Amino acid sequence: xxxxxxxxxxxxxxxxxxxxxxxxxxxxxxxxxxxxxxxxxxxxxxxxxxxxxxxxxxxxxxxxxxxxxxxxxxxxxxxxxxxxxxxxxxxxxxxxxxxxxxxxxxxxxxxxxxxxxxxxxxxxxxxxxxxxxxxxxxxxxxxxxxxxxxxxxxxxxxxxxxxxxxxxxxxxxxxxxxxxxxxxxxxxxxxxxxxxxxxxxxxxxxxxxxxxxxxxxxxxxxxxxxxxxxxxxxxxxxxxxxxxxxxxxxxxxxxxxxxxxxxxxxxxxxxxxxxxxxxxxxxxxxxxxxxxxxxxxxxxxxxxxxxxxxxxxxxxxxxxxxxxxxxxxxxxxxxxxxxxxxxxxxxxxxxxxxxxxxxxxxxxxxxxxxxxxxxxxxxxxxxxxxxxxxxxxxxxxxxxxxxxxxxxxxxxxxxxxxxxxxxxxxxxxxxxx
Amino acid sequence: xxxxxxxxxxxxxxxxxxxxxxxxxxxxxxxxxxxxxxxxxxxxxxxxxxxxxxxxxxxxxxxxxxxxxxxxxxxxxxxxxxxxxxxxxxxxxxxxxxx
Numbered sequence: 401x402x403x404x405x406x407x408x409x410x411x412x413x414x415x416x417x418x419x420x421x422x423x424x425x426x427x428x429x430x431x432x433x434x435x436x437x438x439x440x441x442x443x444x445x446x447x448x449x450x451x452x453x454x455x456x457x458x459x460x461x462x463x464x465x466x467x468x469x470x471x472x473x474x475x476x477x478x479x480x481x482x483x484x485x486x487x488x489x490x491x492x493x494x495x496x497x498x499x500x501x502x503x504x505x506x507x508x509x510x511x512x513x514x515x516x517x518x519x520x521x522x523x524x525x526x527x528x529x530x531x532x533x534x535x536x537x538x539x540x541x542x543x544x545x546x547x548x549x550x551x552x553x554x555x556x557x558x559x560x561x562x563x564x565x566x567x568x569x570x571x572x573x574x575x576x577x578x579x580x581x582x583x584x585x586x587x588x589x590x591x592x593x594x595x596x597x598x599x600x601x602x603x604x605x606x607x608x609x610x611x612x613x614x615x616x617x618x619x620x621x622x623x624x625x626x627x628x629x630x631x632x633x634x635x636x637x638x639x640x641x642x643x644x645x646x647x648x649x650x651x652x653x654x655x656x657x658x659x660x661x662x663x664x665x666x667x668x669x670x671x672x673x674x675x676x677x678x679x680x681x682x683x684x685x686x687x688x689x690x691x692x693x694x695x696x697x698x699x700x701x702x703x704x705x706x707x708x709x710x711x712x713x714x715x716x717x718x719x720x721x722x723x724x725x726x727x728x729x730x731x732x733x734x735x736x737x738x739x740x741x742x743x744x745x746x747x748x749x750x751x752x753x754x755x756x757x758x759x760x761x762x763x764x765x766x767x768x769x770x771x772x773x774x775x776x777x778x779x780x781x782x783x784x785x786x787x788x789x790x791x792x793x794x795x796x797x798x799x800x801x802x803x804x805x806x807x808x809x810x811x812x813x814x815x816x817x818x819x820x821x822x823x824x825x826x827x828x829x830x831x832x833x
Numbered sequence: 834x835x836x837x838x839x840x841x842x843x844x845x846x847x848x849x850x851x852x853x854x855x856x857x858x859x860x861x862x863x864x865x866x867x868x869x870x871x872x873x874x875x876x877x878x879x880x881x882x883x884x885x886x887x888x889x890x891x892x893x894x895x896x897x898x899x900x901x902x903x904x905x906x907x908x909x910x911x912x913x914x915x916x917x918x919x920x921x922x923x924x925x926x927x928x929x930x931x932x
């Protein structure tokens with residue numbers, strides 16, 4: 401093996417990059433992390449909540465040391481039209497069970513902790529500089545990085561540059577994600593006292609809620625709203641498919657959608673009196689299995705969002721657990737390949753094998769057709785919320801006029817949309833879910 | 834031309850809450866000259882920082898200061914009117930305090 405400055409260079413210190421650096425450094429490798437933010441998390445944003453199972457494999461005691469905002473024990477899903485909302489609220493002790501639990505996080509604090517774990521394990525850091533290029537040898541093998549006109553070499557580069565995959569496209573030849581495969585996320589953080597959050601969400605101290613909204617929050621466009629309770633703030637935002645939000649058929653810019661969402665009668669009371677402290681934007685890869693690019697190369701592996709590892713099921717949004725798990729698998733394969741003296745694509749193939757045997761690729765593969773089903777299911781975002789409002793009104797509204805039997809009140813609402821059509825749409829969706 | 838509804842929100846006020854190190858000398862995003870109006874409207878719709886603006890007279894403007902570095906404009910129009918999209922130079926750009 402040629403002499404190099406480091407065994408491993410990691411590009412980016414988000415959930416994936418920091419875990420990869422920690423894993424490789426813990427195995428005794430010399431590791432350099434190059435992070436473009438001036439501090440960890442400076443360029444990062446999540447909705448967000450992390451499902452802890454993958455993190456627990458890397459850090460068995462993470463609960464006692466990670467800066468977690470709240471344990472999420474309430475799952476809420478809301479269907480809204482312009483003036484109505486039908487929401488379900490689910491809570492159970494299983495949601496809080498060790499290994500199945502999930503936590504709201506804010507990335508500056510959370511990524512700072514992850515980076516400190518990598519540093520404590522021996523990884524070196526360069527902050528505030530973006531890698532401009534992956535350096536290759538004559539055969540096309542990645543042998544290092546170029547950043548701010550310096551070339552630094554390593555046996556293997558682990559690419560964890562996030563959702564906007566510049567280096568993956570420019571230096572590894574992966575395709576640019578399509579606008580239909582990416583969503584734009586926009587989020588604001590509202591400060592509220594701890595006890596007010598617990599009162600507004602009916603949660604015990606230290607616990608919190610996750611909410612997903614469908615319908616008028618995106619003015620009927622493919623996408624949805626989200627809300628996560630932090631310890632002393634609320635993360636509120638929405639995601640919208642880049643292709644449909646950009647399309648001429650959509651007259652409302654995403655920031656105006658967010659503003660309208662904030663003033664919806666079911667949302668405004670949640671943030672009443674709260675202080676807005678940050679406005680952020682980020683992309684989310686939502687194309688699922690079909691957008692996963694090649695992720696093992698001669699001298700290089702790709703992890704986390706850069707590999708398209710995210711899943712938005714509408715009722716469940718995952719990304720950070722995929723990032724952590726893929727990074728751990730990648731770093732283990734990288735360490736093994738360096739020890740074996742073969743860091744070619746073939747030598748690094750243990751990463752792909754581990755991924756394919758794991759929940760990461762299995763889950764993305766199981767729900768492979770879902771992104772396209774959702775994209776083509778426009779009534780889910782436009783007419784279903786209206787239908788649910790009409791049903792809710794038929795069920796709950798009393799004006800004193802003599803009432804017909806319930807089935808007679810409900811059937812016209814369903815019939816005018818076509819019973820057969822609705823059943824067919826539901827069956828199609830259930831098949832890909 | 835496609836339509837953009839009236840915008841009542843002033844996103845610049847929100848961006849004023851965020852922390853930036855603005856690179857006055859170097860634009861990390863550049864558009865082609867005489868950008869196609871329909872393509873520009875796509876960016877008006879999708880940029881979460883509302884950096885792509887069009888006024889009542891149809892005059893377009895774009896300012897990279899205030900960029901949240903999400904890359905959405907690159908994905909939406911990287912093949913058309915977004916000519917250059919690089920990460921900001923060292924230590925420049927947005928610096929989230931919460932994320």
